[in-house]
Amino acid sequence: MTKTKRVLLTLLIFFALGIGVLLVALPTSSVVYASTETDETVETTAEEEKDWGAWVKEELVPYAVLAISAIGTIIIGVSPILAKVKKASDKFKDAANDVNGTKENGEKSIQKIESFAQDAEAKLQAIADDFSQKVKDFDERLTRIEQASANAEKITRIGFGNMEELVKNGYAAEIEKVGKNGKDQEATES
Numbered sequence: 426m427t428k429t430k431r432v433l434l435t436l437l438i439f440f441a442l443g444i445g446v447l448l449v450a451l452p453t454s455s456v457v458y459a460s461t462e463t464d465e466t467v468e469t470t471a472e473e474e475k476d477w478g479a480w481v482k483e484e485l486v487p488y489a490v491l492a493i494s495a496i497g498t499i500i501i502g503v504s505p506i507l508a509k510v511k512k513a514s515d516k517f518k519d520a521a522n523d524v525n526g527t528k529e530n531g532e533k534s535i536q537k538i539e540s541f542a543q544d545a546e547a548k549l550q551a552i553a554d555d556f557s558q559k560v561k562d563f564d565e566r567l568t569r570i571e572q573a574s575a576n577a578e579k580i581t582r583i584g585f586g587n588m589e590e591l592v593k594n595g596y597a598a599e600i601e602k603v604g605k606n607g608k609d610q611e612a613t614e615s
Contacts, residue, residue, distance in 0.1 A: 434500060441496060446488070
């Protein structure tokens, strides 16, 4: 129970006790104010005052004391229950805050993971695009090298096939056979 509630409960109990004391003290200390006109008026007033005082003392005070005692007892009896309910409510609020905090942290983590995944995907796509471009460039270079090699072979055959000395000795025909065998081997390998 908080300090403020304890103070309010204490004030309420003292207030109830104060009302009880007033209700008990009021009939016992009643003062009769009599007018100076006649004795009969004074007697009537005193008699009426006694009746009212007796009624308050006999009828009202016991019920008031009973009511105040009952209210005080109820307040005293209910205050620990209210304290436990308040404590449970506070624990529930703390648990709810923990759950909400966990949820928020989870959502932040999910956002970070999604952001990381998007960044990784973009980087992987850039790497794949770069690799594809390099493969295309390599294919183009390889095609140019193959073309240059084929051209060099033709030039060499023509050059060796037309040299007078190689033709006379028969080396030109031999070179032509080796060139044809090389082409045949390439065709069977492909």
